[in-house]
Each structure stands twice: as C-alpha cells, then as structure tokens.
Amino acid sequence: MTHKVNILTETGADVNFVSLALAARIKDFRRQQKLTLDELSRRASVSKGMLVEIEKGAANPSIAILCKISAAMGVSVADIVDVAGKPVVHLVAQKDIPVLWTGEQxxxxxxxxxxxxxxxxxxxxxxMHPGELFASSGHPAGTFELLHVEEGVLTLQVDSTTLIVQKGCSAVARTDRPHHYTNADSSLLVFTMTVAERH
Known part of the structure; x- marks a missing residue:
C-alpha cells in the first residue's frame, strides 16, 4: 500500500500548485542552510534522485519522506507545507489545511x-475507512504522539505492542520506532493526533 502526499481539491488547494510550492520551500530551505543535494540525501537517507524529483515538483513524496527531509534540515513538516505560523497568533484557513495522506478507501x-x-x-x-492502514518506520529520536479517538476504534501498534483505542479514549505513544495505525473495525475511524519531538 502506498501513502503519498495528496493535496485534495476540496481543501481549496490545487495539487499542482501545492507540489510546486513544496518543491520551492525545500529548495529554499536547502539553499538557506547551504546544503547540497548530496549532503541532504546523506542526512535524510533519501535518494538524491528522489530529492531532484521533489525539487522539480515531479515527485509525490510520502509523509515518511517529508519527515526525513524536514528532520535533516532542522525544520518541521509544518514549515515545509506552510501551516506553521510566523506571528504570535496565526490563523490557518480551512482551504490552506493540506491533506498529506489518502487511504485506498x-x-x-x-x-x-x-x-x-x-x-x-x-x-x-x-x-480512516474500514481496512485502511498507515505504517511508519519511525520518526526522529524523542518523537511521541498523543491520540484521541472521536469515532470508531483505532488499532495502534508500536513495535510488538498493540493497543485498541475505543471512541472517547486517548493514548500516548513513543513513535521514534516502527508503528502503524489501522481501522480494523467496520465503521469510520476519526482521531486527532498531536506529534511532538523533544531534543
């Protein structure tokens, strides 16, 4: 199953526009930090070819690849997709909220x-619709997530530990290791998640 960045048109953001904006941001961050493609490739463990395609706006990188690139550049994914506010108070309009994963259903x-x-x-x-799964090989060291299930049932697996999180319940997980979220139930799963990195 592939997990590609897919900015849906109903968010108000045009797919091609967002891909090009993403490409420009990564290129700008790299130039500001004087990182060559080779060096960024080495730091992020992402192939140089993939980075070239991303900077051309021709690639559709997964959340995992965006996490690796942002960590290697010392910025957040929110910086790259531009939902990080610079002022003390900053509104993110509904049309500017990106969809970074779409499931098969x-x-x-x-x-x-x-x-x-x-x-x-x-x-x-x-x-997540019934049967959908999102897997990650792990985020940078010190990453943890706070999850709250609004609807349905979340099956959360971290390493070999599986946790069933029912509607109305919350969970805390260290996610700097392999983990995945699954909707193994027969109804729609809706959950909110806060991701934080402590260095």
Whole structure:
C-alpha cells in the first residue's frame, strides 16, 4: 500500500500548485542552510534522485519522506507545507489545511497546524475507512504522539505492542520506532493526533 502526499481539491488547494510550492520551500530551505543535494540525501537517507524529483515538483513524496527531509534540515513538516505560523497568533484557513495522506478507501490525514523549527509540535486529524492502514518506520529520536479517538476504534501498534483505542479514549505513544495505525473495525475511524519531538 502506498501513502503519498495528496493535496485534495476540496481543501481549496490545487495539487499542482501545492507540489510546486513544496518543491520551492525545500529548495529554499536547502539553499538557506547551504546544503547540497548530496549532503541532504546523506542526512535524510533519501535518494538524491528522489530529492531532484521533489525539487522539480515531479515527485509525490510520502509523509515518511517529508519527515526525513524536514528532520535533516532542522525544520518541521509544518514549515515545509506552510501551516506553521510566523506571528504570535496565526490563523490557518480551512482551504490552506493540506491533506498529506489518502487511504485506498478514501481516508485522509490532514496536518491542521504546526509550529516552526526543529522542536516541532503538529496537530493532525485522521479519518480512516474500514481496512485502511498507515505504517511508519519511525520518526526522529524523542518523537511521541498523543491520540484521541472521536469515532470508531483505532488499532495502534508500536513495535510488538498493540493497543485498541475505543471512541472517547486517548493514548500516548513513543513513535521514534516502527508503528502503524489501522481501522480494523467496520465503521469510520476519526482521531486527532498531536506529534511532538523533544531534543
């Protein structure tokens, strides 16, 4: 199953526009930090070819690849997709909230908001249809997630530990290791998630 960045048109953001904006931001961050493609490739453990395609706006990188690139550049994913506010108070309009994952049945993961910089905190809203799964090989060291299930049942697995999170319940997980979220139930799963990195 692939998990590609897919900015849906109903968010108000045009797919091609967002891909090009994403490409420009990564290129700008790299130039500001004087990182060559080779060096960024090495730091992020992402192939140089993939980075070239991303900077051309021709690639559709997964959440995992965006996490690796942002961590290697010392910024947050929210910085890269531009939902990180610079002023003390900043509104993120509904049309500017990107969808960074779509499931095979139409589920979505939206990055609602996030702060700037390497000590990142992000707020996500996930909708997963029955049978959908999202897997991650793990985020940077010190990453943890706070999850709250609004509808349905979340099956959360971290390493070899599986947790069933019912509607109205919350969970805390260290996610700097392999983990995945699954909707193994027969109804829609909706949960909110805060992701934070402590350095």
């Amino acid at each position: 139409g589920g979505t993961a939206r990055l609602l908001a996030g702060n700037s910089g390497p000590d990142m905190v992000e707020l996500w809203r996930w909708e």
